[in-house]
Amino acid sequence: MTPAVFDLATIGAGLSFAAAVDEVSAALDTSGSVVVTAPPGTGKTTLVPPLVASRRSGRVIVTQPRRVAARAAARRLAHLDGSPLGARVGFSVRGERTAGPETQVEFVTAGVLLRRMLDDPGLDGVGAVIIDEVHERALETDLLIGLLSEVRQLRDDLVVVAMSATLDAERLAAVLGTEETPAPIVDHDVPAFPLAERWAPSPVPRLDERGVTWGFLDHVAAVTVSAARDLVREKPDADVLVFAPGAREVAEIARRVRDAGDRFDVRELHGRIPPAEQDAVIRGRTPQDRPRIIITTSLAESSLTVPGVRLVVDTCLSRYPQRDAARGMTGLVTSAAPRSSCVQRAGRATRQGPGAVIRCVDERSYAAAPARPVPELAVVDLADAALLLACWGAPGGNGLRMIDPLPAAHLADAIAVLHGLGAIDDEGRATAEGRALAGIPTDPR
Template identity: 85%
Template sequence: MTSAAFDLAAIGAGLSFAAAVDELAATLDTSTSAVVSAPPGTGKTTLVPPLLASRATGRVIVTQPRRVAARAAARRLAQLDGSPLGTRVGFTVRGERAVARETRVEFVTAGVLLRRLLDDPGLQGVDAVIIDEVHERALETDLLIGLLSEVRELRDDLVLIAMSATLDAARIAAVLGTDEQPAPIVDHDVPAFPLTERWAPSSALRLDERGVTGAFLDHVARTTASAARELHHDEPAADVLVFAPGAREVSEIARRVRDATDTFDVRELHGRMPAAEQDAVMRGRRADERPRIIVTTSLAESSLTVPGVRLVVDTCLSRTPQRDAARGMTGLVTAAASRSSCVQRAGRATRQGPGTVVRCVDERTYAAAPARPTPEIASTDLADAALLLACWGAPGGAGLRLIDPLPADSLSDALTVLHGLGAIDDDGRATDEGRALARIPTDPRLARALRDGGPAVGARLAAEVVALLGGDLRTADSDVAQALIALRGARTPDARRWRSDADRLERLSTATPGVRSDLDGVGLVIALAFPERVARRVEQISGGATFLLASGTRAGVTGPLAGVEWLAIADVARASGRAAAGSGAVVRSAATLSEEQMEQAASHLLTDRVEAEFVGGRVQARRERRVGAILRSSAPVRASADEGRDAVRRTLQREGLGLFTWSSSAAELRCRLALLHRELGAPWPDVSDLGLLAALDTWLAPELESLASGTPAARLDLTSALRRLLPWPEAVRLDELVPERLEVPSGSRVRIVYPAPDDPDARPVVAVKLQECFGWAETPRLVEGRVPVLFHLLSPAGRPLAVTDDLASFWSGPYAQVRAEMRGRYPKHPWPEDPWAAAPTRHTKNRAAR
């Protein structure tokens, strides 16, 4: 590599950050890490890389979150350096590379550097890494900080700098530094030019179940055209920047603005555009060209500086990945942009002078938006990140200095996916298959589809499908096969980019050349990537259908695909309204799948087993063939003894012992045993629901066999079953400790009602006519005298007159009041003034006299 230094004075001419270069250089004299915080447009991305290159002999790598930003930054620095792009200054992004042996500064996307680290963990030949736009909290950027912090533990000469327009500098500094010493912070701020805020809310909804509404896009276009005319009147040389949430909305707004005015050169800027068109926007315009209206996604928020802008029109919407944990899916969701993002966007109007922002919402809606964007690590699918960490040797990020840890639920789901792909072992370490998948620059599931689908359907078709699914391309009527047909014959930027990605993926395929397949293989490739999303139609509705996925999710389908039986679904998202067919989700891309292909792709989800259930007191069984949650066939069969026993056990554990019909003798025995266990403990058995369910095989084994063979539950003799729990030799004292009946002074043997097993405070009760207990002073006690009997003393008609466990006190006190009230009502029965001297009787006075 050449050691020629960059001319920092020439490169920094006119850039605000030039004033901070000396401070950063002095900081790097004493530290190999730093955090640089400076507003967008100040020149930090242009000046910091050549500063580091001038201090080192090796290469300086600068990461950007987007390809267009990496290319634009490299082109800008090469231009200021006066060197051809790809010599002293170069770039590497997915599918494109302009780098030479003498390259001193290389701009890359974060994903490129992550995969480079897997091949070269020591980053040989690299002296410094600059991670730019840290504040965006892209997942790959967060991971890079963690991995590079570990690399620096082995390479204390590697310089690491994190840069951002706005960030929690202290937090990043703590991660980049050590436990004892955070990284130093270089904070460069400049006085901002005045910004005029205007509000232009729409009377129409911004969002509905399908996304951004057409009426709102009309409003944004009208607002843009009107504001641009005003600006052009006052500042003919100024340009307009319009922020939309995604590429579709960019195109729709641009088309509408072109229809509304021909005064302006309306340009689009988003990640799907060809590099040449992106670069043309970034170069600005000549003085003799028409003023521009540039409609862009969030990529121009901070990572790119579009020259000449003095007016920003903001939809205040953004599109971000969001994980639906309940359905196990992740998709791009359009929602209100965070206020910090909106501030970044507005700041694009004041880079070169006073500017204006027109927000297409009212102030209340703006104030209700989240303060900051959610870090991508907290909201997106983590399969790719988890595989990379496993290959690095830090499963789940263990031991890494990360800004935020990986969320446990999302990580668990990701590890389940990787384990199913054979990418990690039981300990979470990467397998050889996992390392092979990690080297394919796409989601691990799509990488698996490329590797396994190529031999089955041909390397080209597998690569085409994976390129389409990984490229965030829209599919008309959700049909991936039809989308492929359209792309093959198109010459659009999307088609060219897709074709380039497919070429690259085909070269990575391990399939033997020559295998060819028609579009019938599209569904198989998708199913190989997402076997849990194979789906069967379960309901036909007007204009669509509901499909059940193997994962258990239901999703609505409209259009031609609603008429097929089996689908391989690539993308399913939360939704409402007609498109979701009442399922809460809608299929966004899928392909027809044959049952044979389903079995090939989802073989590990296929089951063929007898499902026995205990229903209505009987064991019923059916032989069911399933793929995951999808029932393919079901037929009644006779359950085996084991299947029947398991069915009864499952139902009892789920619904409890109330399924049985308890005879009075069985219920009484259970209550007696419960009292003994309560008062004496072991060896008397625990006959609560939990106790009996835990000991099913001890007391109910023969009955379980009977139930399994078809005997109705109502025929079981639970009294005999409970007697199996009686402890020996203690069981001989059962009737002594807890007798069934109690003899009262009249000679009657009255049944004792024992408390229910689930009532720990209740007492055994004897309900007896008051006259049968005359003269009884000693209240009887059960269980070795531990438990007094509670008497319900009844009237001749059997109604309770008193409740007591102290007969002596009753006769001496309350009895007199009872006698006064009852003797007139029941004159035929004895109500002696002295109950101690009266003879106990169960008869009337006349019959007792006889």
């Protein structure tokens, strides 16, 4: 497949990251791997894939940590390119694929690419892989970085680009580069519009032994409605974005806001709603539409950009996977969101002008939250990861250049599980049964 010809000027119109295109091009002239950092909403996910596709032969694969983000990014690029979705630009997620032989930029989830690599370790026909949202430190993304570093030792023509809103760029550049020369870093920053910070601590606890309390959700909804009323009086074209830890809390806050009876268009945004509804939120609204209150999960923290937002209401809570030592499996827990995540959430209010954030905690609790998210590989069950690495031929990640090694104790437990399932042999290599299990996107058990 010859290099694509994308109209970068048209695609990048109005996007801040358009100013960094020449710098990315210069980095690609000197290196087969590049690290790109830029704030959410600047346009890196929209511009970097067609830029790379215009310079390299072969398909460009772009990974996203979530299905909704992969679909949305593909739809947006296809729209800006003026081509039908599934033609020059497509996507593949679990259970859904809109791409064909002529597709030049394909958005996928990291899990889809990992399992594709087990069948095609050399990535035949692929000219570049762009790994987006690396800062989230999802386990599948970390594994991809390790596997792709090994592929590049055999294919020096394969371009690898890692992109993130916030990350330790120097550390990642060392992993993606060579022993002697780290990958070049393109750091695109933009002057931020003013952000007003307000604090609205809840009179009741946010969490109890069952999870998020109903009283706290009442508080978040009340704060949202009051602030939205004030906002639309001053800025009728502005929208409100509310961050909740999960789909259940999104639905509960949305119900409470609707019950308040105001003439707001209340929308939910998370991975469980139909794609058409997701697209409607991301498209924004016309001046004739009612002001919107969008309640979302961390999905809109950096993976998706919602236009028109000038106020963010943040629960300052996150839901993330964590290994249950008693069961030896991974479950979901809810706790204080890392401060870096809260900063990204607040930044959604200042993408198009001055904005405000209301954090539903007190300043002391906020300051006590973790500074950054813990990498998933440090806290989740590793059975699926260990099986994938065994199928790849690198048991335990041996020989792979990864950002962090797999924790020894968790890895030993995972290997014991795989032995019990007959998925690996005594030397840690995948058996026929193990390879069959690896093709199923769920826990090997």
